[in-house]
Amino acid sequence: MLDLLIWLVSWVSAVVCSFCCGSGTASFLCGNELRRCRATEDSQVILRDVEEGVEANEEKLPTADEPHLEDTMGGEEKIARAKGRELVRRYSISLWKRIAVRALFYFLLSYILAAIIVALVVLVAYTPFPSVGSSDCKPSCASNDAYCCTYLTPDVPKQDVYITMDDGTSVHGWWIPSYNESNTTLLYNHGSGGNIASNYRLQRYRFLRNLGLNLFVYDYPGYGKSSGASSEASVMKAGEAALDWVLRSKGRMPSELFCLGRSMGSAVAVDLAAKMARAQTPFRGLILESAFTSYKDAASINLPVLGWIVHLVWAPNMNSLSLISRTRSCLFEYHSKVDEWVPYAQGEKLFSTSDSPASCKEWVSDDKARHDDPMPQAEQKAMREWISKTRLQ
Structure with a gap:
């Protein structure tokens, strides 16, 4: 029972800590990526696509009488749009990778702390020879x-x-x-x-x-x-x-x-x-x-x-x-x-x-x-x- 409790507390601590740090991780990650975008010649186009919701545009389906959105774009705009998609994809993957790594780190940290506590209890609070005088x-x-x-x-x-x-x-x-x-x-x-x-x-x-x-x-x-x-x-x-x-x-x-x-x-x-x-x-x-x-x-x-x-x-x-x-x-x-x-x-x-x-x-x-x-x-x-x-x- 004690072991199950330690296991549960370790996982809960890991999840809570990783998600509490999630927003900070996202800001840090996105900030770095956006700075890279601004350094490119297509930065303004990419930032506009990201801010206006590239994903929403992707989900819009053309009717039979309407040309596809990408058919109306020029070559440079298509390239910029593709870079925007890649940027959004990298945001998502990198963010969840960071969260997963943090969750594992906090779980291991909780496990080590639990092991130290158990060791102290064994050494200080429990005697292998509980004699009665x-x-x-x-x-x-x-x-x-x-x-x-x-x-x-x-x-x-x-x-x-x-x-x-x-x-x-x-x-x-x-x-x-x-x-x-x-x-x-x-x-x-x-x-x-x-x-x-x-x-x-x-x-x-x-x-x-x-x-x-x-x-x-x-x-x-x-x-x-x-x-x-x-x-x-x-x-x-x-x-x-x-x-x-x-x-x-x-x-x-x-x-x-x-x-x-x-x-x-x-x-x-x-x-x-x-x-x-x-x-x-x-x-x-x-x-x-x-x-x-x-x-x-x-x-x-x-x-x-x-x-x-x-x-x-x-x-x-x-x-x-x-x-x-x-x-x-x-x-x-x-x-x-x-x-x-x-x-x-x-x-x-x-x-x-x-x-x-x-x-x-x-x-x-x-x-x-x-x-x-x-x-x-x-x-x-x-x-x-x-x-x-x-x-x-």
């Missing part, structure tokens, strides 16, 4: 308030974990044990909004825990109770620190691990999966929800005409497309066809590019759920069956 959370949340966050979750047993990264940043997370003391663990990398205590994420934790999975969920720097500030580098390093904690502190083997990434977290999950595969220790399974090919691609979807400016000024890249073919993990991917933030086609492209074995590679979609809607029943059913099957491989 712990101070923004409440003692309790209504079940239908998806974006409310609370750390009081009596129905989700958890242990607070604090991981100190190399730069001193503290990453806060929850260890949520499975209901049946399973060794199979899932590392949960959440999206760009909210924090680990957001209400709509608690529903997912309950579902995954009931599948017999231990969960480790954590917040990126600047989110929730984690210190520091978010950037592409700090988010990726937090993911590495979380994975290292699960492997070392809980003694889990990579073959016992599932790695889930949702939205922005999908880039973290794909990056971790590629690194584990490079170390010859791939995950048991990789789960992607609403995944993008790159953060820049996802950020520019609402500006198809000005999307290039987003690619120039947008800081995070998080290019999953370049890594998905090097994960060597079983893959489960879900994407809604009506996702308003990440295009369905980007998820499809990731899935088709991945190198996951065909025997444990599954794609699930629907055409109802929006980006932040509760977990659809179709996804729950398919994921339950896929995890059960993948555990046995």
